[in-house]
């Protein structure tokens with residue numbers, strides 16, 4: 452369940468724009484999964500790498516609003532997209548719990564100083580492992596790490612997958628896709644332990 456008519460209107464506008472402009476986004480099935488993880492874990496600080504124009508960020512923020520007092524720091528390398536996402540967050544009424552940062556996520560994350568209990572990786576595949584290494588000193592014991600596109604992008608993030616699968620409890624969750632060029636993809640959920 453997604454809350455409020457104005458929130459739903461903005462979410463729908465963002466989803467339609469992503470589809471029309473071929474801006475990649477997680478899409479409804481994966482968003483539902485992400486929401487369920489956040490509602491269960493009730494994180495206080497979520498980090499997202501790869502904001503685009505805010506589709507997944509809207510879902511994360513709405514789940515945080517429902518589950519407690521958490522906030523989201525989301526990082527996007529493309530300045531225009533970051534600005535558009537920020538506007539969408541304010542229009543949807545969740546701007547006050549989201550901090551949009553611009554730059555290369557692996558670099559920006561080195562300047563996050565709070566403890567992190569949920570990390571969502573959805574930027575360039577080769578950046579997943581560097582992002583994890585940058586934020587690792589801030590990850591709480593038991594933090595949840597979700598990496599998108601581990602089915603279609605496995606070879607581009609082989610370093611990341613090898614690392615999390617050999618160090619932590621890690622599992623792929625598969626989804627059917629309605630994309631013309633891919634029918635299935637997965638998200639990898641990893642439980643970080645110190």
Ligand SMILES: C[S@@+](CC[C@H](N)C(=O)[O-])C[C@H]1O[C@@H](n2cnc3c(N)ncnc32)[C@H](O)[C@@H]1O
Pocket residue numbers: 475476477478500501502503504505506507508526527528529532554555556557573574575578
């Ligand atoms: C798949 S899209 C993100 C989709 C978004 N999470 C959603 O579901 O709405 C990937 C985004 O990552 C951004 N990106 C690529 N490399 C990046 C990097 N090194 N640091 C931060 N953002 C990056 C791209 O500009 C793009 O907007």
